[in-house]
Amino acid sequence: MKPRLFIIMGLGFWLSSPVALADSPLNSETFSLSGFGTLGGAYNLDGEANFIRDGIQPDGADGRGFTGSVDSRLGLQANWKPHEDFEGVIQLVSKYRYDGSYRPQVTWAFLKYAFTPDFQIRAGRLGYDIYPFAESRDVGYSYVWVRPPVDFFGYIYFSHLDGADLTLTHQLGNGLLKGKLFASQFNDAIPVVTTIPDVYTLKGDAWGGYLDYQTPNWLFRACLVIIKPETEQTAVAMLQNALRSTQVPQAVSLAGNMGFADKTFNFFTTGAVYDDGPFQGQLMLSRILTDTLSYPNNTAGYASLAYRIGEWTPYLVYSRIKSGRNDHVDTGLPDTPPFDVLNAQVGLALSNNQADQSTVSLGARYDFAPNAAFKLQVDRIHSRGYPTLLWGNTDPDWDGRATIFSATLDFVF
Amino acid sequence: MRPLLSLPSPPMSWFRRWRQFGLCGLFGLSSCLGLAAQAGELVVIVHPNSGVKQLSKAEVINIFMGRQRKLPSGATALTVDLNKPSAEKKNFYARLIGKELTEINSYWARLIFSGQGSPPRQAETAEEVLEIVENNKGAIGYLQRNQITPHVQIVYTLPE
Numbered sequence: 001m002k003p004r005l006f007i008i009m010g011l012g013f014w015l016s017s018p019v020a021l022a023d024s025p026l027n028s029e030t031f032s033l034s035g036f037g038t039l040g041g042a043y044n045l046d047g048e049a050n051f052i053r054d055g056i057q058p059d060g061a062d063g064r065g066f067t068g069s070v071d072s073r074l075g076l077q078a079n080w081k082p083h084e085d086f087e088g089v090i091q092l093v094s095k096y097r098y099d100g101s102y103r104p105q106v107t108w109a110f111l112k113y114a115f116t117p118d119f120q121i122r123a124g125r126l127g128y129d130i131y132p133f134a135e136s137r138d139v140g141y142s143y144v145w146v147r148p149p150v151d152f153f154g155y156i157y158f159s160h161l162d163g164a165d166l167t168l169t170h171q172l173g174n175g176l177l178k179g180k181l182f183a184s185q186f187n188d189a190i191p192v193v194t195t196i197p198d199v200y201t202l203k204g205d206a207w208g209g210y211l212d213y214q215t216p217n218w219l220f221r222a223c224l225v226i227i228k229p230e231t232e233q234t235a236v237a238m239l240q241n242a243l244r245s246t247q248v249p250q251a252v253s254l255a256g257n258m259g260f261a262d263k264t265f266n267f268f269t270t271g272a273v274y275d276d277g278p279f280q281g282q283l284m285l286s287r288i289l290t291d292t293l294s295y296p297n298n299t300a301g302y303a304s305l306a307y308r309i310g311e312w313t314p315y316l317v318y319s320r321i322k323s324g325r326n327d328h329v330d331t332g333l334p335d336t337p338p339f340d341v342l343n344a345q346v347g348l349a350l351s352n353n354q355a356d357q358s359t360v361s362l363g364a365r366y367d368f369a370p371n372a373a374f375k376l377q378v379d380r381i382h383s384r385g386y387p388t389l390l391w392g393n394t395d396p397d398w399d400g401r402a403t404i405f406s407a408t409l410d411f412v413f
Numbered sequence: 414m415r416p417l418l419s420l421p422s423p424p425m426s427w428f429r430r431w432r433q434f435g436l437c438g439l440f441g442l443s444s445c446l447g448l449a450a451q452a453g454e455l456v457v458i459v460h461p462n463s464g465v466k467q468l469s470k471a472e473v474i475n476i477f478m479g480r481q482r483k484l485p486s487g488a489t490a491l492t493v494d495l496n497k498p499s500a501e502k503k504n505f506y507a508r509l510i511g512k513e514l515t516e517i518n519s520y521w522a523r524l525i526f527s528g529q530g531s532p533p534r535q536a537e538t539a540e541e542v543l544e545i546v547e548n549n550k551g552a553i554g555y556l557q558r559n560q561i562t563p564h565v566q567i568v569y570t571l572p573e
Contacts, residue, residue: 277511
Protein backbone atom coordinates (compact mmCIF):
# COMPACT_ATOMS: atom_id res chain seq x y z
CA MET A 1 0.00 0.00 0.00
CA LYS A 2 1.33 3.44 -0.90
CA PRO A 3 2.02 5.74 2.07
CA ARG A 4 -0.41 8.35 0.74
CA LEU A 5 -3.22 5.82 0.49
CA PHE A 6 -2.48 4.63 4.02
CA ILE A 7 -2.69 8.20 5.32
CA ILE A 8 -5.96 8.94 3.48
CA MET A 9 -7.50 5.70 4.75
CA GLY A 10 -6.38 6.48 8.27
CA LEU A 11 -7.73 10.01 8.16
CA GLY A 12 -11.04 8.81 6.79
CA PHE A 13 -11.32 6.19 9.50
CA TRP A 14 -10.57 8.70 12.22
CA LEU A 15 -12.87 11.41 10.90
CA SER A 16 -15.69 8.95 10.43
CA SER A 17 -15.73 8.09 14.13
CA PRO A 18 -16.35 11.36 15.94
CA VAL A 19 -18.10 9.51 18.78
CA ALA A 20 -14.81 7.95 19.82
CA LEU A 21 -13.39 11.40 20.40
CA ALA A 22 -16.22 12.47 22.65
CA ASP A 23 -15.90 9.63 25.14
CA SER A 24 -12.99 7.83 26.65
CA PRO A 25 -12.08 4.94 24.32
CA LEU A 26 -10.82 2.86 27.17
CA ASN A 27 -13.21 0.35 28.59
CA SER A 28 -13.07 -3.02 30.27
CA GLU A 29 -15.78 -5.20 28.84
CA THR A 30 -15.26 -8.98 28.42
CA PHE A 31 -14.40 -8.42 24.78
CA SER A 32 -13.12 -5.09 23.54
CA LEU A 33 -11.66 -3.71 20.37
CA SER A 34 -9.41 -0.70 20.41
CA GLY A 35 -6.69 0.84 18.36
CA PHE A 36 -4.03 3.46 17.98
CA GLY A 37 -2.35 5.30 15.21
CA THR A 38 0.00 8.01 14.09
CA LEU A 39 -0.28 10.11 10.96
CA GLY A 40 2.47 12.45 10.03
CA GLY A 41 6.02 12.49 9.00
CA ALA A 42 9.42 14.01 8.87
CA TYR A 43 11.18 16.52 6.67
CA ASN A 44 14.93 16.27 6.42
CA LEU A 45 16.42 19.69 5.78
CA ASP A 46 19.68 18.11 4.58
CA GLY A 47 19.25 15.71 1.71
CA GLU A 48 22.55 13.88 2.05
CA ALA A 49 21.36 11.13 4.38
CA ASN A 50 18.16 9.13 4.70
CA PHE A 51 16.65 9.71 8.12
CA ILE A 52 14.99 6.55 9.47
CA ARG A 53 13.24 5.90 12.76
CA ASP A 54 14.68 2.42 13.25
CA GLY A 55 16.69 -0.25 11.50
CA ILE A 56 13.54 -1.95 10.17
CA GLN A 57 12.92 0.90 7.71
CA PRO A 58 14.70 0.49 4.35
CA ASP A 59 14.34 4.13 3.35
CA GLY A 60 13.51 7.40 5.04
CA ALA A 61 13.31 11.18 4.88
CA ASP A 62 15.84 12.17 2.26
CA GLY A 63 15.18 15.87 1.76
CA ARG A 64 12.68 15.40 -1.06
CA GLY A 65 9.59 16.53 0.79
CA PHE A 66 7.65 15.41 3.81
CA THR A 67 8.08 11.65 4.38
CA GLY A 68 5.04 9.96 5.92
CA SER A 69 6.58 6.50 6.16
CA VAL A 70 8.93 7.30 9.04
CA ASP A 71 6.30 7.74 11.76
CA SER A 72 2.86 6.80 10.37
CA ARG A 73 1.35 3.59 11.69
CA LEU A 74 -1.95 2.03 12.63
CA GLY A 75 -2.64 -0.62 15.28
CA LEU A 76 -5.73 -2.66 16.16
CA GLN A 77 -6.11 -4.68 19.31
CA ALA A 78 -8.69 -7.15 20.61
CA ASN A 79 -8.83 -7.99 24.31
CA TRP A 80 -10.76 -10.92 25.66
CA LYS A 81 -11.13 -11.15 29.42
CA PRO A 82 -13.62 -13.83 30.35
CA HIS A 83 -12.48 -13.81 33.97
CA GLU A 84 -10.58 -11.44 36.25
CA ASP A 85 -7.49 -13.67 36.28
CA PHE A 86 -7.47 -14.74 32.62
CA GLU A 87 -7.00 -12.62 29.51
CA GLY A 88 -6.21 -12.96 25.82
CA VAL A 89 -4.79 -10.16 23.67
CA ILE A 90 -4.09 -9.91 19.95
CA GLN A 91 -2.64 -6.85 18.25
CA LEU A 92 -1.96 -6.07 14.60
CA VAL A 93 0.22 -3.19 13.47
CA SER A 94 0.59 -1.76 9.99
CA LYS A 95 3.72 0.30 9.51
CA TYR A 96 6.50 0.80 7.00
CA ARG A 97 8.50 -2.42 6.87
CA TYR A 98 11.78 -3.87 5.62
CA ASP A 99 10.32 -4.57 2.13
CA GLY A 100 8.73 -1.15 1.72
CA SER A 101 5.25 -2.53 2.38
CA TYR A 102 2.72 -1.73 5.11
CA ARG A 103 1.65 -5.36 5.44
CA PRO A 104 0.13 -5.74 8.93
CA GLN A 105 2.12 -7.75 11.42
CA VAL A 106 0.91 -9.58 14.53
CA THR A 107 2.86 -7.81 17.29
CA TRP A 108 1.10 -9.27 20.33
CA ALA A 109 -0.91 -12.51 20.65
CA PHE A 110 -0.83 -14.00 24.12
CA LEU A 111 -2.82 -15.57 26.91
CA LYS A 112 -2.29 -14.30 30.42
CA TYR A 113 -3.08 -16.10 33.63
CA ALA A 114 -2.78 -14.51 37.08
CA PHE A 115 -2.12 -17.14 39.75
CA THR A 116 -2.58 -14.35 42.28
CA PRO A 117 -2.99 -10.59 41.68
CA ASP A 118 0.81 -10.37 42.22
CA PHE A 119 1.99 -13.30 40.14
CA GLN A 120 1.16 -13.80 36.49
CA ILE A 121 2.32 -15.68 33.42
CA ARG A 122 1.92 -14.70 29.77
CA ALA A 123 2.57 -17.05 26.88
CA GLY A 124 2.46 -16.51 23.14
CA ARG A 125 3.66 -13.55 21.13
CA LEU A 126 4.87 -10.74 23.37
CA GLY A 127 6.13 -7.28 22.57
CA TYR A 128 9.69 -6.31 23.36
CA ASP A 129 8.81 -4.96 26.79
CA ILE A 130 12.17 -5.24 28.44
CA TYR A 131 13.46 -1.74 27.81
CA PRO A 132 11.17 0.77 29.50
CA PHE A 133 8.85 2.20 26.80
CA ALA A 134 10.23 -0.10 24.08
CA GLU A 135 7.05 -2.17 24.32
CA SER A 136 4.86 0.77 23.33
CA ARG A 137 7.12 2.52 20.84
CA ASP A 138 4.47 2.16 18.13
CA VAL A 139 1.86 3.88 20.31
CA GLY A 140 2.69 7.54 19.74
CA TYR A 141 -0.25 8.69 21.85
CA SER A 142 1.35 7.10 24.93
CA TYR A 143 4.45 9.34 25.02
CA VAL A 144 5.20 13.03 24.59
CA TRP A 145 7.76 12.83 21.77
CA VAL A 146 7.07 12.43 18.05
CA ARG A 147 9.13 9.22 18.22
CA PRO A 148 11.27 7.51 20.86
CA PRO A 149 14.87 8.82 20.78
CA VAL A 150 16.48 7.20 17.71
CA ASP A 151 19.96 7.05 19.28
CA PHE A 152 18.54 4.74 21.96
CA PHE A 153 15.65 2.84 20.36
CA GLY A 154 16.68 2.93 16.69
CA TYR A 155 18.60 -0.34 16.77
CA ILE A 156 16.05 -2.43 18.65
CA TYR A 157 15.01 -4.68 15.78
CA PHE A 158 12.65 -6.94 17.65
CA SER A 159 9.04 -6.24 16.81
CA HIS A 160 7.95 -9.12 19.02
CA LEU A 161 9.19 -12.13 20.99
CA ASP A 162 7.56 -15.56 20.90
CA GLY A 163 7.74 -17.18 24.31
CA ALA A 164 6.61 -16.69 27.87
CA ASP A 165 7.21 -14.35 30.78
CA LEU A 166 6.59 -14.44 34.52
CA THR A 167 5.94 -11.30 36.56
CA LEU A 168 6.00 -11.03 40.33
CA THR A 169 5.03 -7.87 42.25
CA HIS A 170 5.75 -7.18 45.91
CA GLN A 171 4.91 -4.13 48.00
CA LEU A 172 7.99 -2.60 49.59
CA GLY A 173 7.47 0.54 51.64
CA ASN A 174 5.50 3.08 49.64
CA GLY A 175 6.48 1.45 46.40
CA LEU A 176 6.20 -1.74 44.44
CA LEU A 177 9.02 -4.06 43.54
CA LYS A 178 8.37 -5.90 40.30
CA GLY A 179 10.47 -8.59 38.72
CA LYS A 180 10.11 -10.19 35.33
CA LEU A 181 11.78 -13.19 33.71
CA PHE A 182 11.29 -14.21 30.10
CA ALA A 183 12.47 -16.76 27.58
CA SER A 184 11.62 -16.46 23.92
CA GLN A 185 12.55 -16.68 20.27
CA PHE A 186 12.73 -13.79 17.85
CA ASN A 187 12.27 -13.68 14.10
CA ASP A 188 12.45 -10.37 12.28
CA ALA A 189 13.42 -9.23 8.81
CA ILE A 190 15.90 -6.36 8.62
CA PRO A 191 16.83 -4.51 5.44
CA VAL A 192 20.55 -4.33 4.71
CA VAL A 193 21.13 -1.20 2.65
CA THR A 194 24.91 -1.13 2.56
CA THR A 195 27.32 -3.71 1.16
CA ILE A 196 25.03 -6.01 -0.86
CA PRO A 197 21.37 -4.86 -0.56
CA ASP A 198 19.64 -7.72 1.17
CA VAL A 199 17.10 -8.70 3.79
CA TYR A 200 18.58 -10.24 6.91
CA THR A 201 16.31 -12.72 8.67
CA LEU A 202 17.29 -12.18 12.28
CA LYS A 203 16.29 -15.34 14.14
CA GLY A 204 17.37 -16.76 17.45
CA ASP A 205 16.82 -16.97 21.19
CA ALA A 206 16.40 -14.20 23.75
CA TRP A 207 16.06 -14.44 27.50
CA GLY A 208 16.48 -12.20 30.48
CA GLY A 209 14.50 -10.09 32.86
CA TYR A 210 14.20 -6.85 34.74
CA LEU A 211 13.69 -5.48 38.19
CA ASP A 212 11.53 -2.39 38.74
CA TYR A 213 10.94 -0.28 41.79
CA GLN A 214 8.03 2.09 41.45
CA THR A 215 6.91 4.72 43.95
CA PRO A 216 4.13 7.25 43.25
CA ASN A 217 6.68 9.56 41.56
CA TRP A 218 9.68 7.42 40.64
CA LEU A 219 10.32 4.37 38.51
CA PHE A 220 13.72 2.72 38.58
CA ARG A 221 14.57 -0.18 36.31
CA ALA A 222 17.55 -2.42 35.71
CA CYS A 223 17.40 -5.09 33.05
CA LEU A 224 19.51 -7.68 31.33
CA VAL A 225 18.70 -9.36 28.03
CA ILE A 226 20.84 -12.04 26.40
CA ILE A 227 20.38 -12.53 22.69
CA LYS A 228 21.79 -15.33 20.56
CA PRO A 229 21.11 -15.05 16.82
CA GLU A 230 21.27 -18.28 14.84
CA THR A 231 21.23 -16.77 11.34
CA GLU A 232 23.91 -15.05 9.29
CA GLN A 233 23.74 -12.00 7.04
CA THR A 234 24.33 -12.97 3.40
CA ALA A 235 27.08 -10.39 2.88
CA VAL A 236 28.88 -11.43 6.06
CA ALA A 237 28.59 -15.12 5.13
CA MET A 238 30.12 -14.40 1.69
CA LEU A 239 33.01 -12.52 3.26
CA GLN A 240 33.54 -15.33 5.79
CA ASN A 241 33.75 -17.87 2.94
CA ALA A 242 36.19 -15.67 1.03
CA LEU A 243 38.40 -15.20 4.12
CA ARG A 244 38.37 -18.95 4.89
CA SER A 245 39.21 -19.83 1.29
CA THR A 246 42.52 -17.93 1.58
CA GLN A 247 43.60 -20.46 4.26
CA VAL A 248 45.64 -17.69 5.89
CA PRO A 249 45.29 -18.40 9.64
CA GLN A 250 44.58 -14.76 10.61
CA ALA A 251 41.92 -14.44 7.88
CA VAL A 252 40.30 -17.75 8.90
CA SER A 253 40.25 -16.64 12.54
CA LEU A 254 38.71 -13.29 11.57
CA ALA A 255 36.01 -15.12 9.61
CA GLY A 256 35.03 -16.90 12.82
CA ASN A 257 34.93 -13.68 14.80
CA MET A 258 32.90 -11.54 12.41
CA GLY A 259 29.69 -13.56 12.16
CA PHE A 260 26.36 -13.06 13.90
CA ALA A 261 25.26 -16.68 14.11
CA ASP A 262 25.83 -18.26 17.54
CA LYS A 263 27.33 -15.07 18.94
CA THR A 264 26.09 -13.56 22.20
CA PHE A 265 24.70 -10.07 22.65
CA ASN A 266 24.29 -8.85 26.23
CA PHE A 267 22.00 -5.84 26.67
CA PHE A 268 22.25 -4.07 30.04
CA THR A 269 19.86 -1.20 30.63
CA THR A 270 19.19 0.97 33.62
CA GLY A 271 17.12 4.06 34.02
CA ALA A 272 14.91 6.26 36.11
CA VAL A 273 11.65 8.02 35.37
CA TYR A 274 10.39 10.89 37.51
CA ASP A 275 6.78 11.91 37.12
CA ASP A 276 5.28 14.58 39.35
CA GLY A 277 2.09 16.27 38.15
CA PRO A 278 2.96 18.32 35.09
CA PHE A 279 6.67 17.34 35.16
CA GLN A 280 8.09 14.23 33.50
CA GLY A 281 11.76 13.40 33.45
CA GLN A 282 13.55 10.31 32.14
CA LEU A 283 17.12 9.15 32.16
CA MET A 284 18.07 5.88 30.47
CA LEU A 285 21.41 4.23 29.86
CA SER A 286 22.23 1.06 27.98
CA ARG A 287 25.36 -0.92 27.31
CA ILE A 288 25.57 -3.65 24.68
CA LEU A 289 28.40 -6.14 24.91
CA THR A 290 28.93 -8.58 22.06
CA ASP A 291 31.48 -11.14 20.97
CA THR A 292 31.28 -10.44 17.25
CA LEU A 293 33.50 -7.97 15.44
CA SER A 294 30.56 -7.06 13.18
CA TYR A 295 28.69 -5.44 16.06
CA PRO A 296 31.09 -3.61 18.36
CA ASN A 297 30.10 -2.87 21.96
CA ASN A 298 28.16 0.34 22.37
CA THR A 299 26.88 2.68 25.06
CA ALA A 300 23.75 4.75 24.58
CA GLY A 301 21.54 6.94 26.68
CA TYR A 302 19.05 9.74 26.71
CA ALA A 303 17.66 12.37 29.05
CA SER A 304 14.20 13.79 28.51
CA LEU A 305 12.41 16.64 30.28
CA ALA A 306 8.77 17.58 29.70
CA TYR A 307 6.46 20.00 31.46
CA ARG A 308 2.73 20.29 30.82
CA ILE A 309 1.21 23.75 30.71
CA GLY A 310 -2.52 23.45 30.10
CA GLU A 311 -3.01 21.33 26.98
CA TRP A 312 0.58 21.90 25.82
CA THR A 313 3.58 19.82 26.87
CA PRO A 314 6.88 21.21 25.63
CA TYR A 315 9.84 18.85 25.90
CA LEU A 316 13.58 18.65 25.43
CA VAL A 317 15.56 15.46 24.77
CA TYR A 318 19.26 14.78 24.50
CA SER A 319 20.35 11.37 23.26
CA ARG A 320 23.72 9.86 22.50
CA ILE A 321 25.21 6.62 21.24
CA LYS A 322 28.85 5.73 20.93
CA SER A 323 30.19 2.39 19.82
CA GLY A 324 33.62 0.89 19.67
CA ARG A 325 35.50 0.80 16.36
CA ASN A 326 36.32 -2.43 14.58
CA ASP A 327 36.88 -1.19 11.05
CA HIS A 328 40.68 -1.31 11.06
CA VAL A 329 40.95 -4.99 11.89
CA ASP A 330 43.83 -6.60 10.02
CA THR A 331 42.75 -9.52 7.85
CA GLY A 332 46.32 -10.75 7.60
CA LEU A 333 46.07 -10.47 3.81
CA PRO A 334 48.26 -8.13 1.75
CA ASP A 335 46.50 -4.98 0.56
CA THR A 336 47.27 -5.75 -3.07
CA PRO A 337 45.20 -7.46 -5.79
CA PRO A 338 43.40 -9.76 -5.47
CA PHE A 339 43.05 -9.23 -1.70
CA ASP A 340 42.62 -5.43 -1.60
CA VAL A 341 38.92 -5.68 -2.58
CA LEU A 342 38.30 -8.29 0.12
CA ASN A 343 40.10 -6.15 2.73
CA ALA A 344 37.95 -3.16 1.78
CA GLN A 345 34.73 -5.18 1.90
CA VAL A 346 35.63 -6.62 5.31
CA GLY A 347 36.36 -3.09 6.60
CA LEU A 348 32.97 -1.93 5.32
CA ALA A 349 31.12 -4.87 6.86
CA LEU A 350 32.78 -4.35 10.23
CA SER A 351 31.86 -0.66 10.30
CA ASN A 352 28.21 -1.33 9.41
CA ASN A 353 26.92 -1.50 12.94
CA GLN A 354 28.91 1.34 14.42
CA ALA A 355 27.50 4.65 15.54
CA ASP A 356 28.81 7.79 17.16
CA GLN A 357 25.90 10.17 17.21
CA SER A 358 24.09 12.71 19.36
CA THR A 359 20.71 14.35 18.94
CA VAL A 360 19.03 17.32 20.56
CA SER A 361 15.27 17.29 20.14
CA LEU A 362 12.88 20.08 21.00
CA GLY A 363 9.17 19.72 20.61
CA ALA A 364 5.69 20.12 21.99
CA ARG A 365 2.64 17.91 22.35
CA TYR A 366 -0.79 19.51 22.14
CA ASP A 367 -3.65 17.46 23.63
CA PHE A 368 -6.51 18.99 21.68
CA ALA A 369 -8.99 16.15 22.31
CA PRO A 370 -9.51 13.44 24.97
CA ASN A 371 -7.80 10.82 22.80
CA ALA A 372 -5.81 12.68 20.18
CA ALA A 373 -2.70 14.81 20.30
CA PHE A 374 -0.77 16.86 17.81
CA LYS A 375 3.03 17.03 18.05
CA LEU A 376 5.74 19.13 16.51
CA GLN A 377 9.43 18.34 16.89
CA VAL A 378 12.74 19.50 15.57
CA ASP A 379 15.84 17.30 15.84
CA ARG A 380 19.39 18.49 15.41
CA ILE A 381 21.55 15.43 14.77
CA HIS A 382 25.31 15.15 14.72
CA SER A 383 26.68 11.89 13.39
CA ARG A 384 30.43 11.64 13.86
CA GLY A 385 31.19 9.08 11.19
CA TYR A 386 29.93 5.52 10.64
CA PRO A 387 26.30 6.55 10.15
CA THR A 388 25.14 3.17 8.83
CA LEU A 389 23.56 1.83 12.04
CA LEU A 390 21.00 4.62 12.34
CA TRP A 391 20.56 5.89 8.78
CA GLY A 392 19.42 4.70 5.39
CA ASN A 393 21.63 5.43 2.40
CA THR A 394 24.06 8.24 3.05
CA ASP A 395 26.06 10.42 0.70
CA PRO A 396 29.83 9.87 1.24
CA ASP A 397 30.24 13.67 1.30
CA TRP A 398 27.71 14.14 4.09
CA ASP A 399 29.13 16.20 6.96
CA GLY A 400 27.15 14.19 9.53
CA ARG A 401 24.83 17.02 10.52
CA ALA A 402 21.11 17.00 9.88
CA THR A 403 18.02 18.91 10.96
CA ILE A 404 14.71 17.04 10.95
CA PHE A 405 11.30 18.70 11.28
CA SER A 406 8.44 16.40 12.25
CA ALA A 407 4.71 16.77 12.75
CA THR A 408 2.37 14.00 13.82
CA LEU A 409 -1.19 13.40 14.86
CA ASP A 410 -1.43 10.58 17.42
CA PHE A 411 -4.70 9.03 18.44
CA VAL A 412 -6.33 6.08 20.16
CA PHE A 413 -9.81 4.76 19.56
CA MET B 414 -18.27 19.63 32.92
CA ARG B 415 -20.54 21.37 35.38
CA PRO B 416 -21.55 25.00 34.87
CA LEU B 417 -18.87 27.13 36.44
CA LEU B 418 -21.17 29.63 38.10
CA SER B 419 -23.22 27.09 40.05
CA LEU B 420 -20.18 25.82 41.94
CA PRO B 421 -18.95 27.21 45.23
CA SER B 422 -15.76 29.20 44.97
CA PRO B 423 -12.89 27.29 46.61
CA PRO B 424 -10.36 28.95 48.86
CA MET B 425 -7.45 30.04 46.71
CA SER B 426 -4.22 31.83 47.47
CA TRP B 427 -3.30 34.95 45.48
CA PHE B 428 -0.56 32.94 43.80
CA ARG B 429 -2.93 30.27 42.56
CA ARG B 430 -5.36 32.96 41.37
CA TRP B 431 -2.53 34.68 39.52
CA ARG B 432 -1.31 31.45 38.00
CA GLN B 433 -4.82 30.51 36.92
CA PHE B 434 -5.32 33.94 35.37
CA GLY B 435 -2.02 33.62 33.56
CA LEU B 436 -2.89 30.18 32.17
CA CYS B 437 -6.33 31.45 31.06
CA GLY B 438 -4.67 34.21 29.10
CA LEU B 439 -2.06 31.94 27.59
CA PHE B 440 -4.03 28.86 26.73
CA GLY B 441 -7.58 29.95 26.22
CA LEU B 442 -10.85 29.73 27.99
CA SER B 443 -11.17 25.96 27.90
CA SER B 444 -8.09 25.48 30.10
CA CYS B 445 -9.38 28.19 32.39
CA LEU B 446 -12.77 26.53 32.81
CA GLY B 447 -11.08 23.16 33.27
CA LEU B 448 -8.88 24.44 36.07
CA ALA B 449 -11.76 26.09 37.81
CA ALA B 450 -14.13 23.12 37.70
CA GLN B 451 -14.52 21.82 41.25
CA ALA B 452 -16.09 18.82 42.85
CA GLY B 453 -16.97 18.54 46.52
CA GLU B 454 -14.85 16.54 48.94
CA LEU B 455 -13.85 13.30 47.19
CA VAL B 456 -13.59 10.01 49.03
CA VAL B 457 -12.30 6.57 48.02
CA ILE B 458 -14.76 3.82 48.93
CA VAL B 459 -14.72 0.03 49.25
CA HIS B 460 -17.14 -2.71 50.24
CA PRO B 461 -17.71 -2.72 54.05
CA ASN B 462 -16.53 -6.37 54.26
CA SER B 463 -13.43 -5.90 52.10
CA GLY B 464 -11.19 -6.15 55.16
CA VAL B 465 -9.74 -2.69 54.46
CA LYS B 466 -10.44 0.26 56.74
CA GLN B 467 -7.87 2.74 55.48
CA LEU B 468 -5.51 3.23 52.53
CA SER B 469 -2.50 5.49 52.10
CA LYS B 470 -2.25 7.86 49.14
CA ALA B 471 0.48 5.66 47.64
CA GLU B 472 -1.78 2.59 47.89
CA VAL B 473 -4.66 4.44 46.20
CA ILE B 474 -2.30 5.55 43.40
CA ASN B 475 -0.91 2.03 42.96
CA ILE B 476 -4.40 0.55 42.70
CA PHE B 477 -6.00 3.18 40.43
CA MET B 478 -2.99 3.35 38.11
CA GLY B 479 -3.11 -0.42 37.63
CA ARG B 480 0.26 -1.04 39.26
CA GLN B 481 -1.16 -3.20 42.03
CA ARG B 482 -4.06 -5.51 41.33
CA LYS B 483 -5.09 -6.26 44.91
CA LEU B 484 -6.33 -4.58 48.07
CA PRO B 485 -4.10 -4.82 51.16
CA SER B 486 -6.47 -7.56 52.40
CA GLY B 487 -5.33 -9.70 49.46
CA ALA B 488 -8.57 -9.55 47.48
CA THR B 489 -8.28 -8.84 43.75
CA ALA B 490 -9.03 -5.13 43.29
CA LEU B 491 -11.92 -4.21 41.01
CA THR B 492 -11.33 -0.54 40.35
CA VAL B 493 -14.29 1.55 39.25
CA ASP B 494 -13.87 4.85 37.46
CA LEU B 495 -16.35 7.31 36.02
CA ASN B 496 -16.57 6.96 32.27
CA LYS B 497 -17.46 10.55 31.38
CA PRO B 498 -14.89 13.30 31.91
CA SER B 499 -16.84 14.81 34.82
CA ALA B 500 -15.63 17.35 37.38
CA GLU B 501 -15.34 14.50 39.93
CA LYS B 502 -13.12 12.47 37.62
CA LYS B 503 -10.99 15.46 36.67
CA ASN B 504 -10.53 16.45 40.31
CA PHE B 505 -9.86 12.90 41.47
CA TYR B 506 -6.81 12.54 39.22
CA ALA B 507 -5.72 16.15 39.68
CA ARG B 508 -5.75 15.80 43.48
CA LEU B 509 -4.36 12.26 43.56
CA ILE B 510 -1.41 12.60 41.17
CA GLY B 511 -1.66 16.07 39.59
CA LYS B 512 -2.61 14.72 36.16
CA GLU B 513 -5.05 15.89 33.50
CA LEU B 514 -7.50 13.34 32.07
CA THR B 515 -5.68 13.37 28.72
CA GLU B 516 -2.53 12.29 30.58
CA ILE B 517 -4.47 9.49 32.27
CA ASN B 518 -5.70 8.36 28.83
CA SER B 519 -2.14 8.50 27.52
CA TYR B 520 -0.89 6.50 30.52
CA TRP B 521 -3.49 3.78 30.01
CA ALA B 522 -2.82 3.68 26.27
CA ARG B 523 0.71 2.54 27.08
CA LEU B 524 -0.47 -0.18 29.46
CA ILE B 525 -3.37 -1.41 27.30
CA PHE B 526 -1.40 -1.58 24.04
CA SER B 527 1.52 -3.35 25.68
CA GLY B 528 -0.63 -6.05 27.26
CA GLN B 529 0.02 -4.86 30.80
CA GLY B 530 -3.56 -4.62 31.88
CA SER B 531 -6.97 -3.10 31.56
CA PRO B 532 -8.06 0.28 32.90
CA PRO B 533 -10.62 0.55 35.70
CA ARG B 534 -14.17 -0.51 34.98
CA GLN B 535 -16.02 2.51 33.60
CA ALA B 536 -19.28 3.38 35.36
CA GLU B 537 -21.70 5.77 33.71
CA THR B 538 -23.09 7.36 36.88
CA ALA B 539 -22.39 7.79 40.60
CA GLU B 540 -25.26 5.39 41.28
CA GLU B 541 -23.54 2.71 39.19
CA VAL B 542 -20.28 3.23 41.13
CA LEU B 543 -22.20 2.74 44.38
CA GLU B 544 -23.99 -0.32 43.07
CA ILE B 545 -20.71 -1.98 42.01
CA VAL B 546 -18.91 -1.16 45.27
CA GLU B 547 -21.85 -2.25 47.42
CA ASN B 548 -22.04 -5.62 45.65
CA ASN B 549 -18.37 -6.60 45.14
CA LYS B 550 -15.97 -7.33 47.99
CA GLY B 551 -12.89 -6.26 46.00
CA ALA B 552 -14.44 -3.16 44.42
CA ILE B 553 -12.89 0.24 44.96
CA GLY B 554 -14.22 3.52 43.60
CA TYR B 555 -14.44 7.22 44.37
CA LEU B 556 -17.31 9.67 44.72
CA GLN B 557 -18.17 12.94 46.37
CA ARG B 558 -18.72 12.49 50.09
CA ASN B 559 -22.35 13.62 49.80
CA GLN B 560 -23.04 10.92 47.16
CA ILE B 561 -22.19 7.88 49.25
CA THR B 562 -24.43 5.64 51.37
CA PRO B 563 -23.77 3.84 54.69
CA HIS B 564 -23.36 0.61 52.69
CA VAL B 565 -19.80 1.51 51.68
CA GLN B 566 -16.59 2.12 53.64
CA ILE B 567 -14.51 5.28 53.19
CA VAL B 568 -10.80 4.32 53.09
CA TYR B 569 -9.21 7.56 51.89
CA THR B 570 -10.21 11.22 51.67
CA LEU B 571 -8.56 13.25 48.94
CA PRO B 572 -7.05 16.53 50.07
CA GLU B 573 -8.82 19.51 48.50
